[in-house]
Amino acid sequence: MKFPGQRKSKHYFPVESRDPLTNELNPIIQPKGVHVTGIDQTLVDIEAHVDEAFIARHQLVKGNSMLIDDEAAHRLYQELCDGRLINEEHAGGTIGNTLHNYATLADDRAVMFGVMSRNIQIGSYAYRYLCNTSSRVDLNYLQPVDGPIGRCFTLITECGERTFAISKGSMDKLTPANIDENVVKSASALVLTAYLMRAGDDPISEAAMTAIRYAHEAQVPVVLTLGTRFLIEQDPEWWQTFIRDHVTVLAMNEEEAQALTGESDPLLACDKALELCDLILCTAGSKGLYTAGWTDDEFKRETAHPLLPGAIGEFNRYEFSRPISKAECDQPLKVFSHIAPFMGGPEKISNTNGAGDGALAALLHDMAANAYHKLNLPNSSKHRYSGLCYSSFAQLCKYANRVSYEVLAQYSPRLSRGLPEREDSLEEAYWER
Numbered sequence: 001m002k003f004p005g006q007r008k009s010k011h012y013f014p015v016e017s018r019d020p021l022t023n024e025l026n027p028i029i030q031p032k033g034v035h036v037t038g039i040d041q042t043l044v045d046i047e048a049h050v051d052e053a054f055i056a057r058h059q060l061v062k063g064n065s066m067l068i069d070d071e072a073a074h075r076l077y078q079e080l081c082d083g084r085l086i087n088e089e090h091a092g093g094t095i096g097n098t099l100h101n102y103a104t105l106a107d108d109r110a111v112m113f114g115v116m117s118r119n120i121q122i123g124s125y126a127y128r129y130l131c132n133t134s135s136r137v138d139l140n141y142l143q144p145v146d147g148p149i150g151r152c153f154t155l156i157t158e159c160g161e162r163t164f165a166i167s168k169g170s171m172d173k174l175t176p177a178n179i180d181e182n183v184v185k186s187a188s189a190l191v192l193t194a195y196l197m198r199a200g201d202d203p204i205s206e207a208a209m210t211a212i213r214y215a216h217e218a219q220v221p222v223v224l225t226l227g228t229r230f231l232i233e234q235d236p237e238w239w240q241t242f243i244r245d246h247v248t249v250l251a252m253n254e255e256e257a258q259a260l261t262g263e264s265d266p267l268l269a270c271d272k273a274l275e276l277c278d279l280i281l282c283t284a285g286s287k288g289l290y291t292a293g294w295t296d297d298e299f300k301r302e303t304a305h306p307l308l309p310g311a312i313g314e315f316n317r318y319e320f321s322r323p324i325s326k327a328e329c330d331q332p333l334k335v336f337s338h339i340a341p342f343m344g345g346p347e348k349i350s351n352t353n354g355a356g357d358g359a360l361a362a363l364l365h366d367m368a369a370n371a372y373h374k375l376n377l378p379n380s381s382k383h384r385y386s387g388l389c390y391s392s393f394a395q396l397c398k399y400a401n402r403v404s405y406e407v408l409a410q411y412s413p414r415l416s417r418g419l420p421e422r423e424d425s426l427e428e429a430y431w432e433r
């Protein structure tokens with residue numbers, strides 16, 4: 001497990017580097033490992049730049065992710081091929097991306113549940129999916145299926161907005177029997193997407209509910225990312241109940257936050273959504289991102305940064321606190337933090353696909369690092385109380401933001417490498433801020 005983010009100050013990580021004063025007295029620590037798990041619809045992204053007329057012609061809605069039938073997929077694919085519009089084909093899926101990025105950042109194990117074609121031809125989409133996934137992602141639990149995996153036509157219009165058309169293949173055929181109970185119960189988090197709940201008669205929704213039940217039985221945090229506002233808008237109350245009943249950590253962008261809560265201001269949306277869950281990551285595109293959650297009054301820590309105005313005045317006052325689940329707090333206190341895009345964002349952004357998945361991978365890394373530290377050094381003062389994360393709200397913002405920048409700069413939703421061990425001078429100032 002790599003250390004999440006960077007620090008200037010001293011920290012006791014990795015756990016096997018011992019205090020030189022007491023080295024002689026302490027046994028050598030053989031660190032015990034942790035892993036995270038997730039469920040996804042196994043998909044390959046077929047990325048193409050198109051004009052708005054293309055979107056309209058294929059009855060898609062800009063910004064949405066829509067399921068299309070085989071005939072529509074055939075027509076769409078044909079037009080992309082005829083116009084030589086496809087510029088990339090790579091592994092996708094919002095949870096697949098998140099697990100891959102987690103594994104790359106943490107240099108540690110992430111177990112993915114999903115389907116995979118039983119017979120794989122070299123060069124096929126299934127083959128490509130496997131080739132584009134980090135070897136740190138454990139794919140041994142995938143369920144073999146007879147059909148193809150899904151295709152996600154990722155259509156980018158001039159404004160940089162992306163529209164998804166999903167040809168599902170067998171991606172929703174994952175059954176509850178293929179969710180390994182022990183793997184879920186021993187994980188530091190279970191990551192899911194709202195997309196899993198729109199499978200109709202296919203079994204993946206039930207598989208997700210089974211995994212949620214296992215996670216709850218073992219008190220493993222359930223992390224949900226909302227996917228697209230169009231899905232949430234259809235029935236916000238259903239989603240509110242779902243989150244209240246099942247979700248510990250919620251990840252969304254500001255549009256999804258508005259669809260869920262009715263609040264267009266991300267701070268007010270987070271404030272409302274905190275009544276449903278314990279920790280929130282809310283990305284806001286060019287406005288940066290927010291973290292929001294709970295801490296116990298006894299452990300709150302004041303920020304050293306300037307206090308910020310906003311829909312909630314001086315909202316960042318306690319952003320140096322660490323997130324704690326509300327039920328663990330004697331006197332729960334809401335905490336908010338915000339950060340503007342890292343260095344203002346990359347010079348040129350051709351599309352923002354996956355920037356939010358990158359931010360969530362950073363948050364997951366911090367949660368897993370906390371579990372790892374607790375497992376190996378249970379007596380550390382860090383675990384005087386049971387935090388959800390290793391770091392403070394402010395530090396989580398920095399790290400998530402830094403990873404989003406890297407995704408944007410690499411033009412791909414999947415990181416090809418971890419963050420640099422040392423940043424150059426400009427960037428180093430950022431970590432110190």
Ligand SMILES: Nc1ncnc2c1ncn2[C@@H]1O[C@H](COP(=O)(O)OP(=O)(O)OP(=O)(O)O)[C@@H](O)[C@H]1O
Binds near residue numbers: 284341349352353354
């Ligand atoms: N135009 C931009 N300029 C600078 N930074 C940006 C821009 N767009 C996104 N970012 C960075 O990426 C993060 C996530 O972006 P965004 O809110 O677009 O995610 P998203 O809509 O959830 O993306 P996806 O669903 O494709 O993963 C932002 O919090 C910010 O740090």
Ligand SMILES: O=c1[nH]cnc2c1ncn2[C@@H]1O[C@H](CO)[C@@H](O)[C@H]1O
Binds near residue numbers: 065091152353357413
């Ligand atoms: O229905 C879906 N299920 C799973 N993942 C999806 C769906 N629609 C789009 N994406 C995925 O979202 C990623 C960016 O966040 C893209 O890589 C795309 O594959």
